[in-house]
Amino acid sequence: MKKRNLLLFILSILSSCRNEEQTDMSQIEISSFNLERKCSSSEALEQRLRSSPELKNMYTKDLHEEELIEKNLESGKLINNETVVIPVIVNVVYSNPVNNVSIDRILSQEEVLNNTFASTNFDIGKIPNLFKPVKAGNIKIRFTVVDFKRRKVPAQIWQADKNLMKTEQYGIAATNPNKYLNIWVVDNLDQSSTGYSSFPFEHGRWYDGVVIRAVNFGVTNKNAMYGLGRTAVHEVGHYLGLKHIWGDTACGTDNINDTPQQKNAIYGNPNFPFYTSCGGTRRVAMTMNFMNYVDDRSMYMFTRNQGNRMEYEVSARGHRSSLRKN
Template sequence: MKKIMLPALAFMMLFSCQNDTTETTAQNTSASLRRGCASQEVLDAQMKADPTLALRMNKIEEFTKNAMLNGRLVNGKVQIPVVVNVLYRTTAENISLAQIQSQIDVLNKDFNATNSDFNSVPALFSGVKANVGISFVLQSVVRKATTTTSFSTNDAMKKASTGIAPTTPTTVLNMWSCNLGGGILGYAQFPGGASSTDGVVIDNNAFGTTGTVAAPFNLGRTATHEVGHWMNLRHIWGDATCGSDLVSDTPTHNDANYGVPAYPHYSTCTGTPVEMTMNYMDYTDDRGMYMFSNGQKSRMAALFVSGGSRASFGI
């Protein structure tokens, strides 16, 4: 079992997934595109812009820890309304309602353990694989034409002047579909950030399972990963070599995994555990990730109790 440590001030991280053409290492399979993360750069910019952000994140972490220790977790069904904001310059970027609904369907399956690959979880982790029990309902779709060729992680897509401002972000999960530059797949804001930028951004080529999506990120798992961050989950390797993701039932990972690693893949961290490469919070291809753990479920549930940072979403 991993030792859970309270995070440093830099605990809160916005996540941005990137793909590139770097060849995979021996532990990874033959994916020619790889997830990667520019979150530290985004975090640095957020911290400079808002010096109080770290304090808010630490308070949320302390609340989460206490809620988990004291059993103050939601017992009902959490249902999240979703508004999808579509920014498009070309017809292809104006993704269809069917493509949008396919993404909502994936979120509902992945967060309720009804995904078809859930049964592929190895026996070693069968005792901790989780039905998170959170559902998502598409409330509306907002569309807007733009002259912007590609967006970056500076949140321009979330501003009315350059994109679409979020709809009631304290009670609605806002998702943005747009063309993200630099090979970026998506990024999310952790609890505690400004409401004006709260939500999840996904590249239109990784949004859902049909339409414009492209392998190996064509199964909607980019959004599953990003919504995990929106619900206060860290990367499974803790964004450091043999780091902590603040969850006790996920093995300590050396670093991110890419492609679809052969099982079992052993960590060289203390105890040389088998890494949970199929966890949604790793960096594997969409077809290589298909589970959350019970510990991650508890972290997410702690957000929705009275006093939790997303309690306004209700039950």
């Protein structure tokens, strides 16, 4: 605990020294949050697959392995028995000083991630009885911010996989993505995206990590659509192997056996039960799943198998086995 407190003290000092243009979130109007949630992880992946035959081959192989992994997870063969602490580097790349997020915002995001993965988030009790049998317990993954960097740049719109995350000349390059979860916090994303992430099979590449629009990062305005820090939870889910619950296609699959099939993305704050139909079967949708598109206050659960899948990715057999606290 003493070491942790010392780290927070040092980070606070560094924050004030590195840049004095940090702006309190109260200066941002609630209206600036009111964009429909759009995660561009799948679109960014498609761009990378088109430009790299090698990566496409890796992706195809990874898809073939998913079904076997899911079967082994259900049988308990691949369950991780130790808690893995992932070290996090936060890279703040901004043009508008209002998006130079404070150390308090950074640490609030760390807290949200840890509470979520421990299943101790404040609204965990809202899970409907229908889905309680499959809710995740303590997912044995935690996160600790070990450093952050700041860089003011001319660009106001962040385009996926461009130079802002490739070189120090234009932005902030990733810090050893084999060892650290890099999170870039940026002004705005193209196509009005709220965030995106790389996937486990891409581990160690120069773009490996999570990118989040500044107004969606950390705990900000609890009355805002995305003010509870859950955009990062959603994107870290992708980073650790999860897909959107509807499989990014009408009535698709996320290759997780305890999430119900869903026709399309669900937005906003839907009432429960919310029904969706696939193949002539009407089901209650798991709207409150973190891998859906609902507002922050309406998402509050992972399933057991989603948790198992993420634990697998940081286990000795997973793509992200090197992600251990140094």
